[in-house]
Amino acid sequence: MGYVVGGLSPLSETLWKERTNTEFVGDVSARLTWKDLTVMVTLSNGETQKVLEGLTGYAEPGTFTALMGPSGSGKSTLLDALSSRLAANAFLSGSILLNGRKTKLSFGTAAYVTQDDNLIGTLTVRETISYSARLRLPDKMPWSEKRALVESTIIEMGLQDCADTVIGNWHLRGISGGEKRRVSIALEILMRPRLLFLDEPTSGLDSASAFFVTQTLRGLSRDGRTVIASIHQPSSEVFELFDRLYLLSGGKTVYFGQASEAYEFFAQAGFPCPTLRNPSDHFLRCINSDFDKVKATLKGSMKLRFEASDDPLEKVTTAEAIRTLIDFYRTSQYSYAAKEKVEEISKVKGTVLDSGGSQASFLMQAFTLTKRSFINMSRDFGYYWLRLVIYIVVTICIGTIYLDVGTSYNSILARGSCASFVFGFVTFMSIGGFPSFVEDMKVFQRERLNGHYGVTAFVIGNTISAMPFLILITFISGTVCYFMVHLHPGFLHYLFFVLCLYASVTVVESLMMAIASIIPNFLMGIIIGAGIQVCYHSFIPRYPTRVVRRLVCVCVYILF
Numbered sequence: 001m002g003y004v005v006g007g008l009s010p011l012s013e014t015l016w017k018e019r020t021n022t023e024f025v026g027d028v029s030a031r032l033t034w035k036d037l038t039v040m041v042t043l044s045n046g047e048t049q050k051v052l053e054g055l056t057g058y059a060e061p062g063t064f065t066a067l068m069g070p071s072g073s074g075k076s077t078l079l080d081a082l083s084s085r086l087a088a089n090a091f092l093s094g095s096i097l098l099n100g101r102k103t104k105l106s107f108g109t110a111a112y113v114t115q116d117d118n119l120i121g122t123l124t125v126r127e128t129i130s131y132s133a134r135l136r137l138p139d140k141m142p143w144s145e146k147r148a149l150v151e152s153t154i155i156e157m158g159l160q161d162c163a164d165t166v167i168g169n170w171h172l173r174g175i176s177g178g179e180k181r182r183v184s185i186a187l188e189i190l191m192r193p194r195l196l197f198l199d200e201p202t203s204g205l206d207s208a209s210a211f212f213v214t215q216t217l218r219g220l221s222r223d224g225r226t227v228i229a230s231i232h233q234p235s236s237e238v239f240e241l242f243d244r245l246y247l248l249s250g251g252k253t254v255y256f257g258q259a260s261e262a263y264e265f266f267a268q269a270g271f272p273c274p275t276l277r278n279p280s281d282h283f284l285r286c287i288n289s290d291f292d293k294v295k296a297t298l299k300g301s302m303k304l305r306f307e308a309s310d311d312p313l314e315k316v317t318t319a320e321a322i323r324t325l326i327d328f329y330r331t332s333q334y335s336y337a338a339k340e341k342v343e344e345i346s347k348v349k350g351t352v353l354d355s356g357g358s359q360a361s362f363l364m365q366a367f368t369l370t371k372r373s374f375i376n377m378s379r380d381f382g383y384y385w386l387r388l389v390i391y392i393v394v395t396i397c398i399g400t401i402y403l404d405v406g407t408s409y410n411s412i413l414a415r416g417s418c419a420s421f422v423f424g425f426v427t428f429m430s431i432g433g434f435p436s437f438v439e440d441m442k443v444f445q446r447e448r449l450n451g452h453y454g455v456t457a458f459v460i461g462n463t464i465s466a467m468p469f470l471i472l473i474t475f476i477s478g479t480v481c482y483f484m485v486h487l488h489p490g491f492l493h494y495l496f497f498v499l500c501l502y503a504s505v506t507v508v509e510s511l512m513m514a515i516a517s518i519i520p521n522f523l524m525g526i527i528i529g530a531g532i533q534v535c536y537h538s539f540i541p542r543y544p545t546r547v548v549r550r551l552v553c554v555c556v557y558i559l560f
């Protein structure tokens with residue numbers, strides 16, 4: 001099979017060659033087509049709902065395609081379908097071809113920028129991009145080249161001014177929302193992907209930031225990439241930057257074609273854009289059925305004003321307008337042209353694209369993740385430092401209750417209850433780390449889905465980086481308690497006591513991390529974590545024998 005390269009920068013070519021080790025003979029651009037695409041979802045009550053219905057379209061290299069439509073029209077679902085990220089309850093029919101071949105885009109083949117900016121708040125912009133470069137670029141590539149790539153990406157996304165500012169979290173004031181969006185995009189374009197999906201990259205940004213982001217995306221497409229983005233409510237300046245427009249309403253195609261011809265299409269369909277109105281506002285106004293509900297609530301002069309308007313749109317309900325537009329599109333030259341083009345592109349069997357994902361070795365990934373996670377834990381006051389302070393205060397309090405109880409037979413019960421208090425409090429407090437675990441999991445999910453690294457590297461990185469903090473926490477609180485209470489003297493007794501505390505805290509930390517991966521919601525996770533711990537503390541120590549208790553501990557440890 002001939003792999004082909006064309007229009008790539010020298011760096012991109014190096015990356016591709018590293019990966020495929022195959023002779024390049026031309027063009028590695030991504031031509032994506034979708035035909036009769038239908039997505040059904042199964043709802044929780046067992047019913048099925050058609051989210052997308054018979055969509056046909058294409059995206060070519062060097063173009064920027066914008067998906068537009070009212071909320072709930074299926075933009076994100078179309079992006080998910082095209083990038084093979086549909087939810088488990090969604091079923092797809094129809095064909096999606098990449099360079100004329102049926103391809104399930106594996107993790108990392110195409111870059112996908114999600115709606116949420118899941119970034120590590122304690123790292124600076126430069127650090128964030130540098131760690132990402134270490135995680136994904138080949139080990140053999142010299143650091144000077146990696147740094148050059150990081151710096152060029154920072155410049156490309158206009159992040160020079162905030163390159164050394166932290167991203168920001170609950171206690172660190174960081175970069176703005178627009179800059180966060182640009183960092184998210186920078187992370188995905190670092191590997192120079194040929195196909196780029198973006199889910200609402202301009203949402204929540206002011207007009208200047210939205211324009212800058214869109215302009216950058218257009219620039220990326222001009223570099224031979226295929227860019228598809230869903231855009232919510234573009235300004236007229238932003239709209240002018242789109243090459244192609246895919247308008248959706250209720251999961252159906254309202255219009256697909258050149259963005260500049262949409263104006264004409266609406267006029268032909270009987271809904272011309274009034275003068276002095278932003279065309280994109282007009283298109284979305286025509287296809288947003290929620291306006292019917294809004295109009296129904298209008299009263300008095302407002303209602304009369306709408307009825308007196310010359311705008312043909314005010315003479316019909318939006319539902320009727322949508323029906324008219326969909327029917328008009330189906331039989332229009334735009335639809336035939338799109339179908340013809342899809343057929344034409346589908347026939348050309350091009351390169352099998354599989355350039356994405358990480359090219360770094362497993363060891364490099366595990367090492368980088370360990371370092372990144374350690375830096376995050378040490379900078380985030382809420383991760384371990386706050387807990388350390390609370391642990392010290394709690395153990396001092398317990399120490400004062402059982403101060404100097406000694407090691408006589410009379411004080412056996414006191415020592416036992418003291419140990420229960422210390423182990424109970426210290427392990428229970430691990431719940432305090434849950435919010436940070438949830439943030440970690442969000443970053444992990446994003447990076448894993450984009451093929452940056454796998455589960456094993458993440459688990460190793462997280463476990464090793466947490467170890468020094470857990471050792472510090474348990475040794476300090478264990479030492480305070482041991483010496484205040486005057487437990488059995490001797491270094492081995494002391495070590496045993498502290499190591500038991502360390503093992504218990506590690507088990508609970510792992511448990512909370514496992515819960516964070518299944519239930520990424522603060523409140524639910526804390527309730528479930530606390531519930532499991534209460535059962536563990538109250539049920540397990542009382543009934544089974546010591547051997548069973550230890551077995552349960554070992555199983556929980558292995559499991560989590």
Ligand SMILES: Nc1ncnc2c1ncn2[C@@H]1O[C@H](COP(=O)(O)OP(=O)(O)OP(=O)(O)O)[C@@H](O)[C@H]1O
Pocket residue numbers: 041042043051069070071072073074075076077078087089090
């Ligand atoms: N996995 C799913 N399970 C159930 N319903 C779903 C699923 N995916 C999408 N939907 C439904 O399909 C419709 C379209 O959702 P989608 O997120 O694609 O819309 P959207 O146009 O991106 O909206 P927004 O602009 O608000 O993000 C919504 O009504 C949504 O509830």
